[in-house]
Amino acid sequence: MKKHFLLTAFAALTLISCNNEGSTTNTVESMKTPQMENFDKAFKSLGDPQNRPTEEEKKRNTSELSDRRKALLVPASKELILSSGVTEAELMRKTGGDMSQIIVWATQIYMKKSEEIRKNIKSEK
Amino acid sequence: MKKVLALLSLAAFSLGYAQGGTLILNNYSKYDFYGYIIANNTTGNCYPHISSANPEMVRVPYDSHMGNGKALVYENYRDQYTSSLYPMATWSVALASGSSSITPRAWNNPSMAPGLVLSNNTKWATTKFVMYYPGTTDLAPDNFNGAVTLFNNCYSAPSNFTTPSGNGAEIFSITSGTDTITYIQLF
Numbered sequence: 001m002k003k004h005f006l007l008t009a010f011a012a013l014t015l016i017s018c019n020n021e022g023s024t025t026n027t028v029e030s031m032k033t034p035q036m037e038n039f040d041k042a043f044k045s046l047g048d049p050q051n052r053p054t055e056e057e058k059k060r061n062t063s064e065l066s067d068r069r070k071a072l073l074v075p076a077s078k079e080l081i082l083s084s085g086v087t088e089a090e091l092m093r094k095t096g097g098d099m100s101q102i103i104v105w106a107t108q109i110y111m112k113k114s115e116e117i118r119k120n121i122k123s124e125k
Numbered sequence: 126m127k128k129v130l131a132l133l134s135l136a137a138f139s140l141g142y143a144q145g146g147t148l149i150l151n152n153y154s155k156y157d158f159y160g161y162i163i164a165n166n167t168t169g170n171c172y173p174h175i176s177s178a179n180p181e182m183v184r185v186p187y188d189s190h191m192g193n194g195k196a197l198v199y200e201n202y203r204d205q206y207t208s209s210l211y212p213m214a215t216w217s218v219a220l221a222s223g224s225s226s227i228t229p230r231a232w233n234n235p236s237m238a239p240g241l242v243l244s245n246n247t248k249w250a251t252t253k254f255v256m257y258y259p260g261t262t263d264l265a266p267d268n269f270n271g272a273v274t275l276f277n278n279c280y281s282a283p284s285n286f287t288t289p290s291g292n293g294a295e296i297f298s299i300t301s302g303t304d305t306i307t308y309i310q311l312f
Contacts, residue, residue: 028194040192044153047293047312053285063275063284065297065308104301111147114194 031117035076035083039110042076070099077106084109146298146305148249150197151190154292154311156265158185160254162199162213163280164247171279172221173243175202178229179215187259199249201239206232218243249307251280252296256311266290273309 032040045051046069057066065073081091081102095101152158159182165174177183189195199205199213206212216237219227230236236243251274256265264270267289272282273296285295293312298305 029192032192037192040190043151043191043308043310046295046310047153049291052287052293053295058283058285061276063296063298065299070299098301100299100301103299104304104306107147107149107299107306110191111198114191118194 028114028117028121031120033083033113035080036110036113038076039080039106042073045072067099070103073103073106074099077102080106080109084113146249146307147201148197148199148307148309149191150185150252150309150311151192152185152187152196152311153190154256154265154269155187155259156256156269156292156311157187157259157261158189158254158311159183159257160252162197162249163251163253164202164249165251165279166246167248167250167275167278172219173247174219174279175243175247176217176219177213178217179213182254183211183213185211201244202237203232203239248275248305250275250278250296251282252294252309253280253282254294256292265292267292269294275307 051069051072053066053069057068060066078091082088086094091102095105148162150158150162161182162177163175165171183197185197186195189197195210197211198209200208202213202216206214213232215229215231217227218230218236235241238244251272253272255270257263258265269288269290269292271286271294272280273284273286273294274280274282275296275298276284284297285293287293291312294310296307296309298307
């Protein structure tokens with residue numbers, strides 16, 4: 001009976017110790033690559049006063065992001081795609097330089113990478 | 126293990142059939158977003174019309190965006206429940222106008238799966254929301270609330286607005302072939 005009690009206590013201690021280990025370390029924010037960070041910044045920059053929709057853009061008959069504002073997202077999107085191991089030539093061949101394709105592709109890579117990071121954090125805990 | 130595998134393969138399968146694309150909501154502002162997430166048919170009429178129901182309004186805290194992994198991301202009506210940080214347990218589905226046609230449907234109701242009638246005929250289209258000071262129900266200043274909706278949608282609202290103090294909200298899409306990603310951004 002005593003043995004059991006000791007064992008249980010020991011197990012509980014082990015669990016607590018393992019639990020604490022993960023809590024101090026990584027967050028999605030700290031594990032992002034520089035390319036992911038720049039991609040975020042680009043999206044955030046759409047809210048900067050000079051990047052908000054212009055009167056002309058507001059009058060368009062579509063909700064598609066304007067080309068002017070898509071262009072703000074393209075450099076960081078390209079960086080992110082290239083950082084995933086895709087070559088410049090491949091990028092151009094697949095997208096033909098089309099801004100929407102580049103941004104959508106980058107977003108998909110971004111989501112996948114964040115998912116991986118989240119899983120890593122979970123498995124570390 | 127088997128369960129995990131089954132889930133993974135399900136996830137992989139559903140990726141190819143994401144309804145009208147993924148919704149990403151980035152709240153870059155210093156206020157909590159509290160709002161309805163609404164999708165509807167955008168060609169011809171407004172139905173099916175699908176709205177968040179449980180919770181009715183989603184709270185996305187201040188400073189929650191892709192940058193820190195706290196964005197609201199809904200791939201589709203079903204899979205969001207297991208993959209999103211803001212799981213929607215029930216959707217309110219209207220197939221036609223009139224309250225009699227509105228039914229609550231759980232995320233795992235077979236009809237909510239991607240690739241079927243509801244998902245194929247609707248798009249993420251609108252959010253109706255208020256902004257609160259973090260953790261409270263005190264309204265953000267300068268009427269930082271209202272609705273943004275896709276252009277020419279059933280709901281009468283702009284696609285974006287800016288408050289006098291410089292906060293703002295917008296909805297836009299980025300479309301590439303059959304892939305559409307819809308963004309709602311709060312600044």
